Amino acid sequence: MSELFTDFFLLQDPNVRWVLAGTILLGLSAGALGCFAVLRERALVGDAVAHAVLPGVCLAFIITGDKDPFMLLIGSVVFGWISLIVMDYIVRNSKISSDTSIGMVLSVFFGLGVVMLTYIQSSGNVNQSGLDAFLFGNAASMLPEDVMLFGFVSLMVLVVIILMFKELKLVSFDPAYAKVIGYPLKRMEFLIATLLVVTITAGLQAVGVVLMASMLIIPAAAARYWTDSLRVMLVVAAIVGGVSAISGSFASYAAPSMPTGPLMVVSAAFLFTLSFFFAPARGETRKWLKRRGQKEKVKRENILKTLYNLEESDGNETKVRTLQEILKRRRMVKKMLKSGLASLDKTGLVEHFTGRPDGYVLTDAGRNEAKRIVRLHRLWELYLTEKLEIAGDHVHDDAESMEHVITPEIEAELLRILKNPEADPHDKKIPKHTINGNR
Amino acid sequence: MSTFWIILTACLAASACSLVGSFLVLRKQAMLGDAISHAVLPGIAIAFLLTASRNTFPMLIGAGAFGLLTVYLTEKLQLRGRLMNDASMGIVFTTLFAIGVIIITLFASQVDLDQECILYGEIAYVPWDLWIFNGMNMGPRPVWILGFVLMLNIIFIVSCYKELKIYAFDRQLAISMGVPVMLIHYGLMGSVSFSTIAAFESVGAILVVALIVVPPATAYLLTERLSRMLMLSVVFGILSSISGYYLALWTNSSIAGAIAVMTGVFFGLALFFSPLDGIFFRKYRGARKELNELSLESGKPVAEYPQV
Numbered sequence: 001m002s003e004l005f006t007d008f009f010l011l012q013d014p015n016v017r018w019v020l021a022g023t024i025l026l027g028l029s030a031g032a033l034g035c036f037a038v039l040r041e042r043a044l045v046g047d048a049v050a051h052a053v054l055p056g057v058c059l060a061f062i063i064t065g066d067k068d069p070f071m072l073l074i075g076s077v078v079f080g081w082i083s084l085i086v087m088d089y090i091v092r093n094s095k096i097s098s099d100t101s102i103g104m105v106l107s108v109f110f111g112l113g114v115v116m117l118t119y120i121q122s123s124g125n126v127n128q129s130g131l132d133a134f135l136f137g138n139a140a141s142m143l144p145e146d147v148m149l150f151g152f153v154s155l156m157v158l159v160v161i162i163l164m165f166k167e168l169k170l171v172s173f174d175p176a177y178a179k180v181i182g183y184p185l186k187r188m189e190f191l192i193a194t195l196l197v198v199t200i201t202a203g204l205q206a207v208g209v210v211l212m213a214s215m216l217i218i219p220a221a222a223a224r225y226w227t228d229s230l231r232v233m234l235v236v237a238a239i240v241g242g243v244s245a246i247s248g249s250f251a252s253y254a255a256p257s258m259p260t261g262p263l264m265v266v267s268a269a270f271l272f273t274l275s276f277f278f279a280p281a282r283g284e285t286r287k288w289l290k291r292r293g294q295k296e297k298v299k300r301e302n303i304l305k306t307l308y309n310l311e312e313s314d315g316n317e318t319k320v321r322t323l324q325e326i327l328k329r330r331r332m333v334k335k336m337l338k339s340g341l342a343s344l345d346k347t348g349l350v351e352h353f354t355g356r357p358d359g360y361v362l363t364d365a366g367r368n369e370a371k372r373i374v375r376l377h378r379l380w381e382l383y384l385t386e387k388l389e390i391a392g393d394h395v396h397d398d399a400e401s402m403e404h405v406i407t408p409e410i411e412a413e414l415l416r417i418l419k420n421p422e423a424d425p426h427d428k429k430i431p432k433h434t435i436n437g438n439r
Numbered sequence: 440m441s442t443f444w445i446i447l448t449a450c451l452a453a454s455a456c457s458l459v460g461s462f463l464v465l466r467k468q469a470m471l472g473d474a475i476s477h478a479v480l481p482g483i484a485i486a487f488l489l490t491a492s493r494n495t496f497p498m499l500i501g502a503g504a505f506g507l508l509t510v511y512l513t514e515k516l517q518l519r520g521r522l523m524n525d526a527s528m529g530i531v532f533t534t535l536f537a538i539g540v541i542i543i544t545l546f547a548s549q550v551d552l553d554q555e556c557i558l559y560g561e562i563a564y565v566p567w568d569l570w571i572f573n574g575m576n577m578g579p580r581p582v583w584i585l586g587f588v589l590m591l592n593i594i595f596i597v598s599c600y601k602e603l604k605i606y607a608f609d610r611q612l613a614i615s616m617g618v619p620v621m622l623i624h625y626g627l628m629g630s631v632s633f634s635t636i637a638a639f640e641s642v643g644a645i646l647v648v649a650l651i652v653v654p655p656a657t658a659y660l661l662t663e664r665l666s667r668m669l670m671l672s673v674v675f676g677i678l679s680s681i682s683g684y685y686l687a688l689w690t691n692s693s694i695a696g697a698i699a700v701m702t703g704v705f706f707g708l709a710l711f712f713s714p715l716d717g718i719f720f721r722k723y724r725g726a727r728k729e730l731n732e733l734s735l736e737s738g739k740p741v742a743e744y745p746q747v
Contacts, residue, residue, distance in 0.1 A: 043526040044470050051645075093718050094710055099525075100656050103469040104706060107649035111699020114645065115686075118693040210477070214533030221526050258544050262537035269534040276520055284519070 015144065016253060022147035023245035025154035026203045027215065027264070031241025032161050032234045033199050034216035035223065036172050036192065039230075044099070045087070047213030048106040050200045052083030054113025054209055057134055058120060067131065069146045073153070073201055080197030083109055110209070137208030137261035138252065150202040157199050160191075161234070168192065169230055206249070208261035214268065215241060222272040225279035240275075244268035298404050299332075299340045301373050304349060305403075306330040307362050308370035312428075317367070320359035371431035377403040378424035379414045385425040386418065392425040441566035444579050446684050448565045449698060451585035452638035453650050453676025457658075458592045459630045460651035461672050464659060465607040470525065471510070471628075472651035474532035476635045476644040478509040480539025483636075488546055495584055499636055505535060506632025507625075562642050562694045581641040588637040592630050596669070599623060604665050646695040650676055653702035660709040660716060675705050 037046050053076035060075025061067060083105050090101040117131060142150075161168065170178045171188040179185050196216075203212050223236035248264030277284045306329050311317050326337060341360055344350045349366030353359055362370060380402045384395040406414070423429055456472075463469050479502035486501030509531050516527035570580040577583065596603060605613040606623045613620050631651070638647045658671035683698030690697070711719045 038523070038526045041523045041525060043523065043529045044473075047473070047529060090710065094660060094716060096656055096659065097464075097467045097469075099467050100464050100469040100652055103473055103648060103652035104656055104703065106473065107645055107652060107699050108703030108706075110645045111649055111696040111703070114696030115690065115692040115700055118696065119690050122691045211533055211537055213529055214537070217526055217529040217533070221520075221522055221530055224522070225520075259540060262540040262544075265533055265537035266541065269530065269537070272530060282521075 018144045018147040018151075019142055019249050019253070020246065022142065022151035022154075023206050023249045023260070023264075024242045025151045025158070026199075026206055027219075027241030027243070027245030028238040029154040029157040029161070029241075030199050030203055030212075030215040031219035031223070031237035031239070033157060033195055034218075034220035034241075035230065035234050035237050036168065037196065037216050038220040038224070040172055043217045044102050044213065045084070046196060046200060046216040048087065048102045048109075049080045049083055049197055050204070050209050050212035051106045051113070052109035053077075053080045053197075053201055053204065054110055054134065055079050055116055057131070057204070058113055058116035061120060061131060062116065069143075069149045073149065076201040076204065077194075077197050079109070080201060081193070084193055084197070113209075134204050135208050135210060137204065137206050137211070137264075138256075138259055141256075142205050146205055150205065153198055153202040157195050157202075158238075160195060164191075165231070165234075206245075206260055207264055208259065211261040211265045214265045215244075218265070218268040218272050219244070222268070222275040225275040225282045227281055240268060240271045244271065296340075296343070299336060300344055300349075301369075301404055302330065302332070303337065303340045303344060304362070304366055304370040305373045305377070307350065307360065308367065308374055311362065311367075318361060320353045320357055320361055322357045322359040325359070373403050375431045375433075376406045376411060378428060378430045379411065379418065379421070380406065381424050381426070382418055382421055382430075383414055395425065442684070444566040444582065445562055445694065446681055448562060448579065448581050448585060448641055449680035449684065449694070450677045451582060451589055452642050452647075453654065453680045453698075454673045455585060455589040455592050455634040456638055456647060456650035457654040457672035457676040458589075458596060458669060459627065459634050461655040461658065461665075461669050462603060462607050462627055463631065463651060464655040465665075466610075469652045469656075470528060472631060472635065473648045474509055474513065474528045475506045475632055476639055476647040476651075478532040478535035479503075479505045479632070479636055479639065480536050480644075481505055481542060482539075483640075484539050484542040484546075488542070495580065495640075498640070499584075499633070502636035502639070503629070503632050506635065507628065509535065510625075510628045510632075565641055568641075581637075584637050585641070588633050592634060595626060595630055599626065603627070607665070642698070643695045646699050649699035649702050650679075653699075653706050654679065657702070657706045657709045660706075660713045663715070675702070679705055 034043075034046070037043055056075035056077070056079030057072050058075075059079070060071045063075075064071045087098070087101045087105045090096050090104070091098050096104075120131065167178075167183065167188060168191075171183060171185060171192070175185060178188070199216075200212050203215055207215055219237040219240035220233070222240050223233045226236045227233050244264045244267040247267040248260045251258055251263040252260035275283065280286055303326070306326055307321055310321050310325060310329055311319075323334065323337065327334065341350060341352070344366065345352045345360070348363055349369055350360045351363055353361065377399045380399040381392075381395040384390045384398060385392050421430055460469075460472060463471055482501035482503070482505030483498050486497040490497045509528075512531045513524070513528045516522055516531065517524050520527060522530075565579050565581050568580050570577045570583055602613070602618045602623050605616065605618055606620060606627075610620060613623075635647050635651070638650065642650075654672040654675040655668065657675045658668045661671055662668050679698050679701040682704075683701040684694055686701060687694040687697035709717070711717050714720060
């Protein structure tokens, strides 16, 4: 295996060089273009087009009697286009919905392709062997001239996407605005559709009809978790496409009987799963950490507030508060209280006194932080009663959640609106801002 | 005799698929048929590996599990992953299909399935796939399986007809009227999975998609009543099966492919010549300036058409 590995990546076999270059270009262009399809909710149109080019491939073969890659390309581009037009025509001229129209074009065109393919196979033309590589793709069986043509086509698609990025973006996401500022909308739509058809066609021999759609969809969907910017998304999707192409063609080189397409798809799906869980911008782990961090913050703030409330009730700032005292004041799980206090101790907001009684005291910094939370709580209660005229006994719960999210800017605005109030609706003192107090 | 069995198999598959397909078309979830028919492949392959036989029952279980898994994963990915429905479906089914193909290739010596037969089936071999019960020849096995699934579908539709109808046309209304929507939803998905799998084995994945989507769409153009739509879609499925068989015979090509083509031909005829809403008649009436009262096609959002 390791021998194969080095052989493959040292690129000693010229055929490998070609195949690798071709599939990487394909992965890059399909990944980038797929972003437009996925973001415009037309992911499965690519699936239908990929299936619908099969009759084009067969027809080109029947007419020329040969597997000339250029003729096959022309045939499939023509049928890809026809399929798009038919899908569009059905939806415009009947009550059929777009998903049904996609499903119909996909299956009927593919059925036609299968009829033609089996007809060719039964006709006994010796040239036909290898046409069925179009079904599942086999990068290893590609000839250098195939690779050159399809690689070149993919490269062109990439160049067009890079050069016309701004126009494509505008037409894709704000067609009304594009029209107003005088973009040739019809021609641009035509261009995008052509790019799609051409990319799919170029990918067929490597990935195959059935799985071509996934090379458009999966890299783009994976890239979505990494960023909110279309430009970055295109780059990430292209990289995901390229990496899957490399692993797919390596596997196909190592085991020539393995079809390339499925291996590329599985690698892409693996990268998608990684992105889904671990992408820093929108991944699941990040979401989970964020939620957890928020929960921790709320817990710590509630503990500080409770300690402050205890001080407030007996006016003693140096008395050590035991766990039982705190729990009596505010009900929570004992384990969570302990872990919260430990983390507050570490950050210097409370001090732990061991001995008798074993307990905690707010430090000055902790007291200031607690005052801030209590201030926000009481300001919000006052705001609700004064400005929104909500009854005083209904405002506590709302303030309980707002106290954790009010920003310093909103705090300043509340103070301004309420004219630096002294007491909350329950006549409790609103703690003042102290110098250096707001951590 | 073999002609009879082949046509009967195709007709049973067509009826089973178009009955459940009608609801998918109405629910605008037609591509689910495509997704399920591809995604069941690893289930079939695994069942094949584990039991080392072409026994139907484990295959049905394996495939059914993966069919429901597809529906579940698609919905989960859509909710949690904040992806569009079509994108999440595309990811799930292509990946599962790819895994299935890899399993089959890896264990090619043990798994007597080849990729092309998955795509366009081996309906021509149906007459030789016999079910021997107690030493008695009961006829082709697929006929029995498809007949059983068709019966299940009919029972499901007849017993839940009213609920399915409300669910198909207006999910919100169904919820507000207390229809057990989730039950109906997963019931329907289960029926789709079973029909797909039963048909898939003999007619291939692509014909399954054609049978699920095209005959119901054809019927949808010809009537506005659900009961008639169901009946018409079965009729078109059967007509396509018979004519497709003879088309394949004539051109010496794949039967499944030819049946798919015939479903498309019937749809094309309905699209142009439907007395309700056909393009041809609309033009004719338009000439008589009666278009206004007959423009039934409204009520559909203009933006909803597949461009790229």
